[in-house]
Amino acid sequence: MENPIIRNSRVLVTGSAGFIGSNLVxxxxxxxxxxxxxxxxxxxxxxxxxxxxxxFFKHSIADFKFMSELLKDWKFDYIFLxxxxxxxxxxxxxPAETHIINQDANLNVLETVRINKLDVKKILFSSSxxxxxxxxxxxxxxxxxxxxxxxxxxxxxxxxxxVIDYGRLYDIPTVATRFFNVYxxxxxxKSPYSGVLSIVSDALYNAKKFTxxxxxxxTRDFVYIDDVVNALILLMLSDKALNxxxxxxxxxxxxxxxxxxxxxxxASKKVEILMADSRIGDxxxxxxxxxxxxxxxxxxxxxxQNGLEKYYQSLGES
Numbered sequence: 207m208e209n210p211i212i213r214n215s216r217v218l219v220t221g222s223a224g225f226i227g228s229n230l231v232x233x234x235x236x237x238x239x240x241x242x243x244x245x246x247x248x249x250x251x252x253x254x255x256x257x258x259x260x261x262f263f264k265h266s267i268a269d270f271k272f273m274s275e276l277l278k279d280w281k282f283d284y285i286f287l288x289x290x291x292x293x294x295x296x297x298x299x300x301p302a303e304t305h306i307i308n309q310d311a312n313l314n315v316l317e318t319v320r321i322n323k324l325d326v327k328k329i330l331f332s333s334s335x336x337x338x339x340x341x342x343x344x345x346x347x348x349x350x351x352x353x354x355x356x357x358x359x360x361x362x363x364x365x366x367x368x369v370i371d372y373g374r375l376y377d378i379p380t381v382a383t384r385f386f387n388v389y390x391x392x393x394x395x396k397s398p399y400s401g402v403l404s405i406v407s408d409a410l411y412n413a414k415k416f417t418x419x420x421x422x423x424x425t426r427d428f429v430y431i432d433d434v435v436n437a438l439i440l441l442m443l444s445d446k447a448l449n450x451x452x453x454x455x456x457x458x459x460x461x462x463x464x465x466x467x468x469x470x471x472x473a474s475k476k477v478e479i480l481m482a483d484s485r486i487g488d489x490x491x492x493x494x495x496x497x498x499x500x501x502x503x504x505x506x507x508x509x510x511q512n513g514l515e516k517y518y519q520s521l522g523e524s
Contacts, residue, residue, distance in 0.1 A: 211233075211237060211439065212234060212237065212238055212283075212284060212439060212442060212443065213237040213238065214237060214238065215237075215238045215239070215283035215284055215327075216238070216239050216241070216280055216281065216282045216283050216284075217234055217238050217239070217240045217241070217282060217283065217284045217285075217286070218240075218241045218242075218243070218276075218277075218280070218282045218284070218285045218286065219231055219234075219240060219241070219242050219243075219286045219288060220242075220243045220244070220267050220286065220287055220288055220289035221243075221244055221248075221249065221267075221287075221288035221289030221290060222240075222242030222243065222244050222249070222254065222262075222288065222289075223242065223244035223246055223249025223250055223251055223253050223254055223262075224244065224248050224249035224253070224288070224289075224392075225249075225253075225388070225390075225392050225393045225394070225401075225431070226288055226332070226385070226388060226431065226434060226435075227242070227244070227249065227286070227288045227289075228249065228253035228254055228392050229390065229391070229392060229431045229432075229434075229435050230286060230288070230435050230438055230439075231254060231255065231260070232255055232435075233435050233439065234439075235255050235257045235259055235260055236257075236259075238259065239259050239261070240257075240259060240260055240261070241261045241263070241276070241280055241282070242254060242260065242261070242262050242263070243263045243265050243267060243273070243276070243289070244262075244263075244264065244265075244289065245264065245265060245266040245267075246264060247291075248291075248292070248394070250394065251264075253392050263276070266307070266311075267289045267307065267311040267312075267314075267315075268306050268307050268310070268311045270311070270314045273311070273314055273315060273318070274314065274318040277315065277318045277319065277322070277324060278318065278322055278324070281324060281325070282324075282326060283326065283327045284326070284327055284328055284329075284330075284442055285315065285319075285326060285328075285329045285330070286330050286332070286438065286442075287312050287315060287329065287330065287331045287332065287369075288332045289307065289311070290307065290308050290332070290358075290362075291304040291307050291308055291358070292358070293358070294336065294356045294358045294359070294485075294488075295485065295486075296358075297356055297357040297358035297361070298356055298357060298358075298486060301357035304357060304358070304361070305357065305361055308357075308358065308361035308362065308365065309361040309364055309365045309368075312331060312365050312368070312369070313365070313368055315329070316329070316368060316369065316372045316378070319372075319378055320372065320376045320378065326378065326379065327379060327442075328379045328380070328381060328441075328442045328443075329369065329373075329378065329379065329380045329381075330380070330381050330382070330383065330438060330441060330442055331365060331366055331369040331380070331381075331382045331383070332382075332383055332385060333362045333363065333365070333366040333382050333383060333384045333385070333451065334358070334359065334362045334384055334385055335384050335385065335386045335387075335427070335453070335455070335489075335492055335494065336354065336355070336356065336358060336359035336362060336489065337352050337354050337359050337362055337363040337366070337384060338350055338351075338352065338353065338384075338489075338492070339352070339353030339354055339355045339359065339489065340353060340355065340489055340490055340491075341353045342491075344459070344491060344492075344493055345457065345459075345493045345494055345495040346453065346492065346493065346494050346495060347453075347495040347498075348384070348450075348451050348452065348453060348495075348498055355489070356486075366382040366384075366451055369381075369382050370382060370449050370450060370451065371449075373448065373449035374449050379448055379449070380448075380449055381441050381442070381447045381448065381449070381450065381451070381452070382450070382451040382452070383437070383438065383441065383451070383452055383453075383454045384451060384452070384453050384454065384494075385429075385434065385454050385455075386426070386427040386428070386429055386453065386454065386455035386456075386492060386493075386494050387401060387402070387403070387426040387427060387428045387429065387455075387492070388401065388428075388429055388430075388431055388434050389401050389403040389404060389428055389429075389430065389431065389513065389517060390430050390431030390432065390513065390516075390517050390520075391431065391517060391520040392431075402426075402462065403428065403465065403469070403514075403517070406465075406466055406469055406477060407469060407473075407517065407518055407521060408521075409477045409478075410469060410470065410473040410475060410477045410518075411473070411518070411521045411522075413475075415477075415478045415479075415480050416466075416477050416478065416479050416480065417479075417480045417481075417482050418462070418463075418466075418479050418480065418481055418482065419482050419483065419484055419485050419488060420462075420482075420483070420484040420488065420490075421463075422461065422462050422463030422466070422479075423461050423462070423463060424461070424462050424484075424488070424489070424490050424491060425459045425460060425461050425462070425490075425491045425492060425493065426459075426460060426462060426465075426492050426493075427455040427456055427457065427458060427459060427460075427492055427493045427494045428456070428458075428460060428465065428510055428513070429454065429455045429456050429506065430506070430507075430508035430512075430513035430516070430517070432507065432508060433454075433456070433506045433507055433508055434454055436504070436507070437452075437454045437499060437504050438454075440499075440502060440503065440504055441499070441502070444502050446501075446502055447502060452498055452499045453494040453495065453496050453498065453499065454494075454496075454499065455493070455494035455496055456494070456496070456506045456510075457493065457494055457495065457496045457506075458493065458510065459491070459492075459493035460510060465510065465514075466479070468510065468511060468514055469514055469518065472511075472514050472515050472518045473518055
């Protein structure tokens with residue numbers, strides 16, 4: 207697939223100093239004026255590129271007045287809503303507080319666009335495969351039953367519905383994505399929000415112990431960050447991606463213990479594993495049906511082995 211690129215546009219990316227957001231900004235910054243909003247509770251300003259086209263605001267998206275004024279002043283062409291409290295465990299401990307960020311703040315963006323009739327070409331909201339829960343139907347299709355097991359998953363699903371229905375009711379071009387297990391450079395293994403592969407990779411690279419929750423036989427659909435960024439840009443530019451939701455993944459299912467062994471082969475060393483019970487809200491098996499986004503031209507470029515090799519190599523460059 208020859209990937210389309212957004213050019214000569216004003217783009218807002220929330221959560222932009224985090225893992226997915228900062229990789230997306232890297233892809234966009236050369237040809238666009240990019241505004242990034244991040245409170246740095248999870249992200250790092252060092253993740254962002256140095257560019258005169260970058261405008262960074264250290265701010266919470268939960269400051270509704272600030273966000274509304276920003277939207278009205280800048281009149282963005284494209285808006286990527288990536289900011290979230292991404293820790294399932296944190297949302298279980300602080301459901302009301304995290305709800306403000308994971309749902310209300312995004313609703314405020316939609317309302318600002320609606321009330322002020324802002325001429326946005328597309329708004330993209332990043333949802334999660336967590337909305338599917340432990341329903342045994344595999345692979346997960348966008349039409350599969352929804353069974354959110356945590357406040358995080360509840361907020362993600364509710365917000366994607368707001369995004370889609372705002373589009374349909376108020377003629378606002380929107381699209382939502384359900385990310386599966388994204389991995390790659392700029393993941394912070396020290397963060398409680400980080401993906402499992404970044405924590406395993408850090409343990410291997412720095413000779414630390416790794417705590418494995420559950421049996422290790424739980425399966426995931428791991429997708430490399432470059433494929434995710436390509437999917438995001440494709441969905442923003444596709445006229446067929448309108449007021450609906452898409453899985454973003456590879457469509458391949460891998461047991462976690464086997465992936466750990468693959469990483470050990472890449473690193474040419476072993477990791478010391480500490481076994482622990484599964485955590486509340488953890489999902490046992492997950493794999494995506496990606497036929498819907500494939501129909502738009504999306505095709506993952508990275509096999510798991512190639513992605514792991516590139517990711518592990520990047521640890522020595524960071």
